[in-house]
Amino acid sequence: MSVLLKLKKINLKYQTGKDSISVLKNINLNINKKETVSVIGESGSGKTSLIMLIGGLEKATSGKIIYNNQEITGLSEDEVSEIRKKNIGIIFQSFYLIPNYTAVENVALTLELNNFKNPEKEAKILLDRFGLKHRFNNLPSQLSGGEQQRVAIARAISMKPELILADEPTGNLDTENSIMIANILFKYVKEEGSSLIMVTHDPKLADKAKRKIKIKDGKIK
Amino acid sequence: MEKLNNPSEFCLILKYAFKDLGRNYHKIASIIVTLFISLFILSAIFTIEDSLKKELNDNAKALLGGDLEIDYNRNQGNLDLVNKVKGFATVSQMIEFSTMLSTTGREKNKSLFTRIKTVDEKYPLYGNVVYEPMGAYERMQKEPNTILINESLSKTLNIEINEIVKVQDQKFTVIGIIKSVPDVSGFVAFGDWALAGKQTLEILKLNGIGSFLNYEYKVKFNKNDKLEEIEQRIEEIFKDDQKVKLRYPENSASGIKRIINNFSQFLSLVSISAMLIAGIGIANTLLSFINQNNMSIAVRKAVGFYSGNIKTLYYLQLFILLFIITVIAYGSSFLIVPIADKYLSDGLGLNVYPVFSLLNFLKIFLVGLLVLVIFSIPTISSIDQIKASNLFRNVFQNLQFYYSKRSVVLSFVLLSILILLFTVGSEQPSYSLGYFAAFFVCLIVFFLLSKLIxxxxxxxxxxxxxxxxxxxxxxxxxxxxxxxxxxxxxxxxxxxxxxxxxxxxxxxxxxxxxxxIAPDYFFVGIQKGEREKFERGILNMDPNAFIEIVPMVSSGIVKINGVDPNTYIKPDNDSYWVIGSERRSSWVENIPEDNPILEGKWWDLSNPDQLQISLDAKIAKDFNIQLGDIFTLNVYGREIEGEVINFREVDYRDLSINFAMLFNPQFAKNIPHEYLATAKFNSNKFDETEMLEIMPSLSMIKIAxxxxxxxxxxxxxxxxxxxxxxxxxxxxxxxxxxxxxxxxxxxxxxxxxxxxxxxxxxxxxxxxxxxxxxxxxxxxxxxxxxxxxxxxxxxxxxxxxxxxxxxxxxxxxxxxxxxxxxxxxxxxxxxxxxxxxxxxxxxx
Known part of the structure; x- marks a missing residue:
């Protein structure tokens, strides 16, 4: 299988006042195309930071990230945005929907950004696929947690990204909704052939991935 | 605002209010800044206005020049009646006139149109004349041909003490410089003026026609006299004399008071605009602040705080903040007073001092409170939208202004109080009301515009x-x-x-x-027989000069349609000056080019025996005069009735010859008169001093x-x-x-x-x-x-x-x-x- 993502000697430090906190230490990681990987570890171990680095939302202190044979660590913020816009979908524990946009508008936004001809029509198809036909014009505050996360997933996959990054996608949901979200996510990845990197505390969810990576004190164990 | 259930609950909220304010004041810095700036402006305006009015009231007698003023305007008046007053009170006589004052003995002498006040040894009855050097004022009273000039005149003509100046054909020694006189209200506030002894009039042999003579008698009562009784006694003495005007200290400096009131009204309205706009800013900042505290409010609700408690907490913080800011703003406004004092003492000879007024402080605090509460009601009410359940759903919607029926009514009542506060007692309440109306019309229009967008x-x-x-x-x-x-x-x-x-x-x-179209010079004091001499004098210096000469006569409006206008036209009327004292009027054959007729017809030549009046249209509007109304004019002691037959548009600002009233020449030409002239020169050859050699009693006003x-x-x-x-x-x-x-x-x-x-x-x-x-x-x-x-x-x-x-x-x-x-x-x-x-x- 060909490699989609390579992380070489990645270090990430945060400066908090005079102190420097080392969040990730000398991370080396390869992710193959169509591979599903779960990242587990204790709180504060560096899981979310890893996801943010891969998504280009943070800059590594040192090391290289190579996405599809292109090094992205040296790129400008806008250049990384361009890659993310077309190739990476991100799902958060707290959903991060735009509160004043309806479900359709939240999903259509990514499509519009990528110059789709009928973004709202596409968005409705996606939402319908996730059982949200009756929620098209509802604002996020009018949706349940499970529904919000389904909208967030629909938004993340709307561009059929090669890589999906999910940070505790079921962390804010009950068991029933967690199962439903996990099923949707893994079904989609399988059908579309995307890669998935998923941070989770849930062992059952972690087991669904082909590979499990454990992070402890900023290092891959 | 919500009611609290018991004092201990209030104490708890108060404790939290102080604690929260101490920790969050930097987050509401823009509230603090806008509130301070707007309250500071308001405080400065109130403090200066109050200090100024206090100065005027405290010195009302000094400003008037006595306990009472007998004003005969252009006439010497009935001396028998004045002498009666002298029998039981001290009377000081003064006469003001305008004439040219020139330097002498220089290579190039200069002249200036100057107001001269001749005073007797009793002047001033109240207050002090401030002058230098010592003893100069006493010398002026005793020695003939001595004069004191003000600082402006000294600077303009570069005159030094002991220099000889010329007034008409007489030489005077400048023996001192005046810093200030107490009775500025009846004198010239800005400009060039001088003080001279009472003998000056005899020396100059002035007459009433050409010299803008103004006769005033100031009266000081004896210490033990009862004020009302003496006033009544004097009123009784002058009751049949229609030429006299009696003025009291409360009417002193009415012109200055009017200017102060008008200007402070304008500044107050601008400052209340600043406050109301600041109010919008406060509402915005507060909403942003509450939005930032969205989660902590939800947590407070989750642990058992009522929504009302939390709202009270915010109101208390604002109240504490307002009190502190008002104290600082009001205190800081006292620092502005010395600056105002510098301007006012230079210009008006008035000195203002910071005066603490609890009433002013409370008024400023009340204005601040009203604005703060009006604008924070919809903001703080939005706290009701925050639910403790938000914590479970992790959903925090951005809050919106919240208007309940109760809060709308309360805001309306508070706003009405605010408007009343600025309207009642203001110089022109209609302007204030109109201003507020305009403000809210703007607000509504912009709201509708947003909906349209x-x-x-x-x-x-x-x-x-x-x-x-x-x-x-x-x-x-x-x-x-x-x-x-x-x-x-x-x-x-x-x-x-x-x-x-x-x-x-x-x-x-x-x-x-x-x-x-303005001329270079105005010339006053050309007697009937001097017209040719004047024209010759001008043309000899500049043969291409354009000269315009019109006859001029003094007249006072005694009645309008048989009624004394002073009984119903108040001093705050824009055109009061027309009836306030005698005015100069003229007559012309044809309609002046720059005075077009707006209503009525030009002279009716078929009726030469009737006085016809052409009136300034603005005055007609201000006095509600209609065509055909009858004016009774006092012309040199004779009452003449005239009919208003047209209204002219007069723009005094074009600085050409303009009269409020013009008469038909067929009737007016026989009235004793002098001439007013203007001249526009084509060269720099005109010399004021040379002209004064030819006509010593001529007065010249240089437009520049x-x-x-x-x-x-x-x-x-x-x-x-x-x-x-x-x-x-x-x-x-x-x-x-x-x-x-x-x-x-x-x-x-x-x-x-x-x-x-x-x-x-x-x-x-x-x-x-x-x-x-x-x-x-x-x-x-x-x-x-x-x-x-x-x-x-x-x-x-x-x-x-x-x-x-x-x-x-x-x-x-x-x-x-x-x-x-x-x-x-x-x-x-x-x-x-x-x-x-x-x-x-x-x-x-």
């Missing part, structure tokens, strides 16, 4: 540009803050433009050159000198207007940025999501720019419309100056304000445009 943009959906689409979405979304942004921006920009237009018009007035004095006064007003405008501009800008702050959190969050989804920084900035441009271009058009109307009204009605529409200035101002606001918005938005992902993702 949303309505049209909702129809415009299919944009290929994502940034434009996001901007439109932001403007039109449910619970959008577009209305509040448009209202804040609209009112701020309107006020800025209005004040800027007032400022530029002021500048134009100040920089204005002499009007084209006159304009420079007007300019000096305008400059002082302009400084005050500019200062208050600058302060209002600062408040306006803070308010505009506060409108951005309201949506700050939402913007930050939204931009974060955009960033995650792949928006470039350029696209995010661009969408903010488009949003601003869409709103600003709509706002600026309406703001220009209101500013044009507002500035025109202020210039023409409050300052009584010319207003001119200047398209270039408007465009320049519009762009400047737009540019500055845009930069401000971008700066305010900067931290939201490119949010750091990590802290937000981590909920920090």
């Amino acid at each position: 949303i309505f049209f943009l909702k129809k415009y959906k299919s944009s290929p540009i994502i940034s434009l689409k996001v901007s439109i979405k932001n403007i039109t979304q449910t619970k959008s803050i577009t209305p509040i942004t448009v209202m804040s921006l609209g009112l701020g920009v309107t006020l800025l433009l209005t004040l800027a237009l007032v400022g530029t018009n002021f500048q134009r007035e100040i920089a204005k050159s002499i009007p084209d 000198d006159y304009l420079s004095k007007v300019t000096a006064v305008l400059n002082k007003v302009f400084i005050a207007v500019t200062l208050i405008s600058a302060v209002t501009i600062i408040i306006g800008l803070i308010v505009i940025s506060s409108a951005i702050m309201v949506q700050g959190k939402v913007k930050e969050y939204q931009n974060l999501v955009f960033k995650i989804l792949g928006f470039s920084k350029k696209q995010i900035v661009f969408s903010s720019l488009i949003e601003f441009i869409i709103i600003f271009k709509s706002v600026i058009l309406i703001a220009i419309f209101f500013a044009v109307i507002g500035s025109k009204f202020i210039m023409e009605n409050i300052f009584e100056l010319v207003w001119m529409f200047d398209f270039k200035v408007l465009i320049y101002l519009g762009f400047s304000i737009g540019f500055v606001t845009l930069i401000l918005i971008l700066l305010t938005n900067l931290k939201y445009l490119n949010p750091k992902v990590y802290p937000l993702i981590r909920n920090q």
Whole structure:
């Protein structure tokens, strides 16, 4: 299988006042195309930071990230945005929907950004696929947690990204909704052939991935 | 505000109020700044006005020059009656007149039109004349041909003590310089004047026609006399004398008081605008602050605080803040008084001192409280929207202003109190009411404009540009803050433009050159037999000079349609000056070119035995005079009735010959008269001193000198207007940025999501720019419309100056304000445009 993502000697430090906190230490990681990987570890171990680095939302202190044979660590913020816009979908524990946009508008936004001809029509198809036909014009505050996360997933996959990054996608949901979200996510990845990197505390969810990576004190164990 | 159940609960809330305020004051810095600036302006205006009025009231007798003034205006008056008063009170006689004062013995002598006041040894009955050197005033009383001149005259003509000057054909020694006289109210506040002994009139052999003579008798009662009894006794003595006017200390300095009242009313209204605009800013900042505390409010509710408790907590914090700021602002306003004192003592000879007034402090606090409560009601009420359950759902919607029926009624009542506070007791309540009405009309128009923008943009959906689409979405979304942004921006920009237009018009007035049709000189005091001598004198110096000579006669309006106008026309009437004292009138055969007839017909030649009057249209309007009304005029002691047959448009500002009243020459030519002349020269050969050699009693007013004095006064007003405008501009800008702050959190969050989804920084900035441009271009058009109307009204009605529409200035101002606001918005938005992902993702 060909490699989609390579992380070489990645270090990430945060400066908090005079102190420097080392969040990730000398991370080396390869992710193959169509591979599903779960990242587990204790709180504060560096899981979310890893996801943010891969998504280009943070800059590594040192090391290289190579996405599809292109090094992205040296790129400008806008250049990384361009890659993310077309190739990476991100799902958060707290959903991060735009509160004043309806479900359709939240999903259509990514499509519009990528110059789709009928973004709202596409968005409705996606939402319908996730059982949200009756929620098209509802604002996020009018949706349940499970529904919000389904909208967030629909938004993340709307561009059929090669890589999906999910940070505790079921962390804010009950068991029933967690199962439903996990099923949707893994079904989609399988059908579309995307890669998935998923941070989770849930062992059952972690087991669904082909590979499990454990992070402890900023290092891959 | 909510009621608290018991005192211990109140103490708990109070404790938290102090604690929260101590920790969060930096988050509401813009509330503190806007509140302080607006309360400071208000305090400064109130303090200076109060200090000035106190000075005027404390010195009312000194300003009047006595316990009572007997004013005979242009006549010497009935000396028998005056002598009767001398039997039981001290009477000081003074006569004022205007004439030329010239330097002597220099290579190039200079002359200046000067007001001279001759006083007897009893002057002043109250207060002191401040002069130098010591003993000069006493010498002036005793020694003939001595004179004291004021500082302005000394500087203008560069006259030193002991220099010889010439007044008409007499030489006087300048024996001192006057710093101030107590009775400024009846004297010249600005300009050139001098004091001389009572013997001066005899020396100069002046007569009443040519020298603007004004006779006044000041009366001082004996210490043990009962005020009312003496006043009644004097009134009884003069009851049959229609030429006399009795004035009392309470009427002293009425002109100055009127100017102070008018000006402080204008400044108060501007300051209340600043306060109301600051109020919008306060509402915005407070909403942003509550939004930031969204979660902590939800937590407080979750642990058992009632919504009412939390609202009281916020009201208490505002109340504490307001009290502290009012104390500081009111205290700081005392620092302004010495600056005002410098200007006023230079200009009016008045000294103002800081006067603490509990009433003023309470009034300022009340105004602050009313504004604060009115604008914080919808904001603090929004706390009801925050639910403890939000904590479980992790959903925190951006709060919106909340209006319940009760809060609307309460706001309306408080607003009415605020309006009453500024209207009742103001010099012109109708102006104040009109001003508030205009303010709220603007507010409503801008609100409707925001709805219109949303309505049209909702129809415009299919944009290929994502940034434009996001901007439109932001403007039109449910619970959008577009209305509040448009209202804040609209009112701020309107006020800025209005004040800027007032400022530029002021500048134009100040920089204005002499009007084209204005002559170079006015000449007064040409007697009937001197006309030819005058013309010869002028033409000998400049053969190409253009001379205009008109007859002139003094007359007073005794009755209008048989009724004494003084009984119903009040001193606050714009045209009161026409009946206040005798006026000069003239007669001409043909309609003056610059005085077109607005209503009625020119002279009826078939009726030469009847006095016909052509009246200034503004005076007719102010006095409600109709064509055909009858004026009874007093001309040299003889009462003549005349019919008003037309109204003319008179613009005194063109500085040509203008009279409030013109008579038909067929009737008037036989009245004893002198001449008024103007001359426009084609060379620099005209020499004032040489002209005075030919006609010693001639008075000359150089238009350029006159304009420079007007300019000096305008400059002082302009400084005050500019200062208050600058302060209002600062408040306006803070308010505009506060409108951005309201949506700050939402913007930050939204931009974060955009960033995650792949928006470039350029696209995010661009969408903010488009949003601003869409709103600003709509706002600026309406703001220009209101500013044009507002500035025109202020210039023409409050300052009584010319207003001119200047398209270039408007465009320049519009762009400047737009540019500055845009930069401000971008700066305010900067931290939201490119949010750091990590802290937000981590909920920090």
